[in-house]
Amino acid sequence: MTNRNVVSFENIKVACKNCSLATLCLPMGLSPEDMERLDSIVKRGRPFHRGDHLFREGDNLHSLRVITSGSVKTFTPSEDGGEQVLSFHLPGELIGLDAIQNECHACSAKALETTAVCEIPFHNLEELSSSMPSLQHQMYRLLSREIGQDSEMLTLLGKKSAEERLATFLLSFSERFKKRGFSATDFFLSMSRHEIGNYLGLAVETVSRLFTRFQEEGLLHVERKHVQLLDLPRLATIVYGNENGRSRQGHL
Amino acid sequence: MTNRNVVSFENIKVACKNCSLATLCLPMGLSPEDMERLDSIVKRGRPFHRGDHLFREGDNLHSLRVITSGSVKTFTPSEDGGEQVLSFHLPGELIGLDAIQNECHACSAKALETTAVCEIPFHNLEELSSSMPSLQHQMYRLLSREIGQDSEMLTLLGKKSAEERLATFLLSFSERFKKRGFSATDFFLSMSRHEIGNYLGLAVETVSRLFTRFQEEGLLHVERKHVQLLDLPRLATIVYGNENGRSRQGHL
DNA sequence: AATTTGTATTGAGCTTGATCAAGTGTTTTT
DNA sequence: AAAAACACTTGATCAAGCTCAATACAAATT
Numbered sequence: 320m321t322n323r324n325v326v327s328f329e330n331i332k333v334a335c336k337n338c339s340l341a342t343l344c345l346p347m348g349l350s351p352e353d354m355e356r357l358d359s360i361v362k363r364g365r366p367f368h369r370g371d372h373l374f375r376e377g378d379n380l381h382s383l384r385v386i387t388s389g390s391v392k393t394f395t396p397s398e399d400g401g402e403q404v405l406s407f408h409l410p411g412e413l414i415g416l417d418a419i420q421n422e423c424h425a426c427s428a429k430a431l432e433t434t435a436v437c438e439i440p441f442h443n444l445e446e447l448s449s450s451m452p453s454l455q456h457q458m459y460r461l462l463s464r465e466i467g468q469d470s471e472m473l474t475l476l477g478k479k480s481a482e483e484r485l486a487t488f489l490l491s492f493s494e495r496f497k498k499r500g501f502s503a504t505d506f507f508l509s510m511s512r513h514e515i516g517n518y519l520g521l522a523v524e525t526v527s528r529l530f531t532r533f534q535e536e537g538l539l540h541v542e543r544k545h546v547q548l549l550d551l552p553r554l555a556t557i558v559y560g561n562e563n564g565r566s567r568q569g570h571l
Numbered sequence: 572m573t574n575r576n577v578v579s580f581e582n583i584k585v586a587c588k589n590c591s592l593a594t595l596c597l598p599m600g601l602s603p604e605d606m607e608r609l610d611s612i613v614k615r616g617r618p619f620h621r622g623d624h625l626f627r628e629g630d631n632l633h634s635l636r637v638i639t640s641g642s643v644k645t646f647t648p649s650e651d652g653g654e655q656v657l658s659f660h661l662p663g664e665l666i667g668l669d670a671i672q673n674e675c676h677a678c679s680a681k682a683l684e685t686t687a688v689c690e691i692p693f694h695n696l697e698e699l700s701s702s703m704p705s706l707q708h709q710m711y712r713l714l715s716r717e718i719g720q721d722s723e724m725l726t727l728l729g730k731k732s733a734e735e736r737l738a739t740f741l742l743s744f745s746e747r748f749k750k751r752g753f754s755a756t757d758f759f760l761s762m763s764r765h766e767i768g769n770y771l772g773l774a775v776e777t778v779s780r781l782f783t784r785f786q787e788e789g790l791l792h793v794e795r796k797h798v799q800l801l802d803l804p805r806l807a808t809i810v811y812g813n814e815n816g817r818s819r820q821g822h823l
Numbered sequence: 824a825a826t827t828t829g830t831a832t833t834g835a836g837c838t839t840g841a842t843c844a845a846g847t848g849t850t851t852t853t
Numbered sequence: 854a855a856a857a858a859c860a861c862t863t864g865a866t867c868a869a870g871c872t873c874a875a876t877a878c879a880a881a882t883t
Contacts, residue, residue, distance in 0.1 A: 419715035462714035463671035469721035474655040476728035477772035520729035
């Protein structure tokens, strides 16, 4: 017997128009009618748990996914069990874009904590965007943004010191949490030191030492995953130069 | 008096359908009719000379550009005169994709030698792709490909040793030249050692030393910009591991 | 042809951050 | 509650690759 009072996940239908993330997410800038059309192809499934794969390298591309709560890392596994963390994703962010090229995922994605996502079947999205210029435009913008973000990361890995890398990392999360209505100075990082190091091209030990040093210098307070940024201006100075930003490596 | 026998650049109209790069370029996979429509919005201007900017960081996005001959580097200049080279582009490659997000170029592009390009006004392209699903699809694919390439570069900068970086660089050019009908083992690099180092996150001196060492080890012959790869298999071993690929830094 | 300027190579020494190793604290399993 | 597994921190040492410096070579300019 089906109990009408039981709310099953399949029945939970949070529409884009009611979603607090709409201004950060794919529907950004769409008219209410367009949003409704987009909404009709979006699927909202059951949540993933810490460590679950959202998809694996080599999987066929079925859907793009938007994080609605929780967080995710994307990474390219290598034969020998190692991996390169490509990025960490927060609510409102679209993942799977690198799979469009070959209709096959080029990286894996794993939930860092309990995580809910909206799935957008790519075939439907493509079709819909064909008849909805505003959606097509938004797709171009999001794809382009991803490229721009990757470029910043290239600069980080190519030119910045360990100190600058961690400061950049922390400020990036600060801003992203702020945009989502959370504190810019007090937050929990869902990933391990190991994953931070991997992402930033540093050894775990270096990350750990830097956290300790930053704390000694009064830049932040850290206790395990809980981070409180105590001096945003000084962190910004480390990242963007001025008296503090002592960058390695030469000019061209 | 206008001499009808003088061919001016404005009159040179190499259509996509006659272009040898069509299979690598934006029109890839379009039907002849669709290609014709795309062709109608493409502009072919006069060539750029070595050192000329195709566009600068901060310029408004007018057009995407495809290299038709020559080569280009894209880079983000930093206040202090330094720069991060983001990538080197060969004929058939589309540049300017990172500008779609803000309709403003996020990097600069400079010709490394005499270089010709096709310009595709983005506004027209977007409009056209709205009524041409195959073109929209191709745009999604190209944007996605760029993201995938950036990810590979992140792995290179985050995990690979200097040796692996240069070997990867050389094999990448080898393959790209081959795709364009040139020799995979004998080619000229149009960029300086400085630019190679910048791109690979290495000092010029390291690049120079590696070229010397690779030559001593019989992997290649190099004289200034002229490179001859003598042992592709061994270069591949450096890049993709096996007995040779001694990579720094740990697994997760 | 000679000078200047820019680019590449080579050497010596140093620094940043990796590696190795041990120890502490936390979480999960039994 | 104890044990095991895991994550993080801290210390000591080492090396890859950067910096500085000198030189060689090529291209451009006079």
